[in-house]
Amino acid sequence: MANWAKNVLQVNKTTNNDEAIDIKRVKTFFNSIRNNVRYKEEDIELLIDFHKIIPVELDSDDPDWRDKTIAAWGTKGCYAFGQRQINKYTIEFLTAWQGVPELMAELSRQNPDIILNYTCDLDTFSPGNTSNIASFVFQAGNILMELYEDEDDDYTNAFFNDTEME
Numbered sequence: 751m752a753n754w755a756k757n758v759l760q761v762n763k764t765t766n767n768d769e770a771i772d773i774k775r776v777k778t779f780f781n782s783i784r785n786n787v788r789y790k791e792e793d794i795e796l797l798i799d800f801h802k803i804i805p806v807e808l809d810s811d812d813p814d815w816r817d818k819t820i821a822a823w824g825t826k827g828c829y830a831f832g833q834r835q836i837n838k839y840t841i842e843f844l845t846a847w848q849g850v851p852e853l854m855a856e857l858s859r860q861n862p863d864i865i866l867n868y869t870c871d872l873d874t875f876s877p878g879n880t881s882n883i884a885s886f887v888f889q890a891g892n893i894l895m896e897l898y899e900d901e902d903d904d905y906t907n908a909f910f911n912d913t914e915m916e
Contacts (some may be wrong), residue, residue: 753846753847754845754847755844755845755846755847755870756842757843757844757850757869758836758840758841758842758843758867758868758870759842759854759866760867761839761864761865761866762887763864763865764776764864764865765863765864765865766861771839774811775863775864776838776839777838778858779864781818782861783799783802783841784798784799784802798843803823804822804853806818806823816851823850824845824848824849824851825846825847825850827850848870848871849868849874850870851870851884851886853866854886855891855893859891860891864889865887865889866886866887866888866889867885867886867887868885868886869886871883884897884899885899
């Protein structure tokens with residue numbers, strides 16, 4: 751089991767405009783899940799706060815905090831780390847152990863006017879699954895497309911190595 755899983759979230763389309771992506775809507779979307787606090791140790795801005803997608807009541811002394819966050823978000827902790835905004839439509843982030851497709855489906859349900867592309871490292875996502883990454887297209891909480899890839903194909907190599915596909 752890997753310690754961290756790479757995730758890429760991209761706004762594919764805003765349905766309020768047939769011709770182009772509404773950049774104002776994209777900015778509003780990303781701001782709605784952004785945490786405006788900087789992470790003290792690394793002085794980085796956290797781009798995604800999972801509490802803003804699915805709120806979870808946590809007490810700092812709660813011994814069950816880990817189980818609660820895994821049940822709610824599919825990962826421990828409430829922030830995605832190692833984040834960077836690749837462009838105005840795409841962010842990349844890390845989560846503990848595996849991707850968080852259920853959380854992204856909920857985010858999509860809350861923003862039905864946006865079509866989201868989400869790609870994640872599977873690692874332990876599905877028992878018996880031999881794929882390394884999964885790609886989803888969500889709209890209004892529904893999966894429009896689901897694709898599983900293995901480590902030997904060009905798509906997976908490009909995903910993990912930040913290289914362009916031929």
